[in-house]
Amino acid sequence: MKLDIIAGARPNFMKIAPIIEALEKVSDKIQYRLIHTGQHYDKKMSGNFFEQLGIPEPDVNLEVGSGTQAEQTGRIMERYEALLLKEPCDWMLCVGDVTSTMACSIAAKKLNLGVIHVEGGIRSHDLTMPEEINRMVTDSITDVFYTTSEVANENLRQLGHEDAKIRYVGNTMIDTLLKNMPRFIKPAAWDEHDLKEKGYFVMTLHRPANVDEEAQLKNLIDEIVKGSHGMPIVFPVHPRTAKMLKGIGIHADNLHMIEPLGYLEFNYLVKHSFAVVTDSGGITEETTVMKVPCMTLRDNTERPETITIGTNELVGTNPDNVAPYMEKLHKSEWKAGDIPYLWDGKTAERIVEDLLEL
Numbered sequence: 001m002k003l004d005i006i007a008g009a010r011p012n013f014m015k016i017a018p019i020i021e022a023l024e025k026v027s028d029k030i031q032y033r034l035i036h037t038g039q040h041y042d043k044k045m046s047g048n049f050f051e052q053l054g055i056p057e058p059d060v061n062l063e064v065g066s067g068t069q070a071e072q073t074g075r076i077m078e079r080y081e082a083l084l085l086k087e088p089c090d091w092m093l094c095v096g097d098v099t100s101t102m103a104c105s106i107a108a109k110k111l112n113l114g115v116i117h118v119e120g121g122i123r124s125h126d127l128t129m130p131e132e133i134n135r136m137v138t139d140s141i142t143d144v145f146y147t148t149s150e151v152a153n154e155n156l157r158q159l160g161h162e163d164a165k166i167r168y169v170g171n172t173m174i175d176t177l178l179k180n181m182p183r184f185i186k187p188a189a190w191d192e193h194d195l196k197e198k199g200y201f202v203m204t205l206h207r208p209a210n211v212d213e214e215a216q217l218k219n220l221i222d223e224i225v226k227g228s229h230g231m232p233i234v235f236p237v238h239p240r241t242a243k244m245l246k247g248i249g250i251h252a253d254n255l256h257m258i259e260p261l262g263y264l265e266f267n268y269l270v271k272h273s274f275a276v277v278t279d280s281g282g283i284t285e286e287t288t289v290m291k292v293p294c295m296t297l298r299d300n301t302e303r304p305e306t307i308t309i310g311t312n313e314l315v316g317t318n319p320d321n322v323a324p325y326m327e328k329l330h331k332s333e334w335k336a337g338d339i340p341y342l343w344d345g346k347t348a349e350r351i352v353e354d355l356l357e358l
Helices: 010-024 043-053 069-086 099-110 130-140 150-158 172-183 188-192 214-227 239-245 263-271 282-290 319-330 347-357
Strands: 002-007 031-036 091-095 114-118 144-147 166-168 201-204 233-236 255-258 275-278 294-296 312-314
Touching: 002 010, 002 099, 010 031, 010 043, 010 091, 010 172, 010 347, 043 172, 043 263, 069 099, 091 099, 099 114, 099 130, 114 130, 144 150, 144 347, 150 166, 166 347, 172 263, 172 282, 172 347, 188 255, 188 263, 214 239, 214 319, 263 282, 275 282, 282 294, 282 312, 294 319
Parallel strands: 002 031, 002 091, 091 114, 114 144, 144 166, 201 233, 201 275, 233 255, 275 294, 294 312
Antiparallel strands: none
């Protein structure tokens, strides 16, 4: 079998790393080609993840760079199609829900190649999210789904997909987390801001609903600072958010805005934090496994198991909602949470076992 593995943006890298490691053990049966689309192209958002997670250098980099959703989609499709016409594969494996996932799926399917979607079937049911469009399009043309939850399985069944196409295998991002937990690296921010075990918040914000309007972003951060009771807040700032913060002028003695961190440094902060405030989906999975309280500043989530089973709570995007959850944290009333079924560090092994049967 000739298999293409697609990675384009930071959320993809944690998901492909264990799959590649498992594939190396069966290299006599499955030949893989790692395609980096270049959707995330700077080192902070891409390069050091390859180094830290032991991902080999890509066989091909499509180098699509920045642009609008349509521009990136078009360039990825054009360049990946050209590669496939010159050097075809049998199957294309994509992960997650970024633009690269959708664009490469379309290019492969139009050339009648098999499409495999890792993390298929998850849904926020929010069509204002670009990621939701990517999920819907990708899943509509996928031949084999590797899923993270029974909720995802049911979403796919309701769309008319047969059980024979659905493989409930677990979560490859948790494979990466569990493998690398002993390797987490204390970041410079720990000593610079005199952080203490379980004595600070970690915050990440990047979604348009939270950061694209100055008033919304300022009000959210103000409420989080107010609810922190003076506890340090470490805020690795996403490039998208950094542009907006320049015009707001937010200052608080306990708010520490830092550069984006590598995987090992960021998850060190998360593991040892009092709680996490985020609008990311993937981080809610990691906090669930690390048993760290998590507040999600979104009105919906495509990962409901992090709420029904894990340590996550859906706070919403209204700044007025923040205070009650902050008080719950400070009163030690947060739920303990549990870990979803098959989030056990062996998902990539199950995927490769199934690929061998394909």
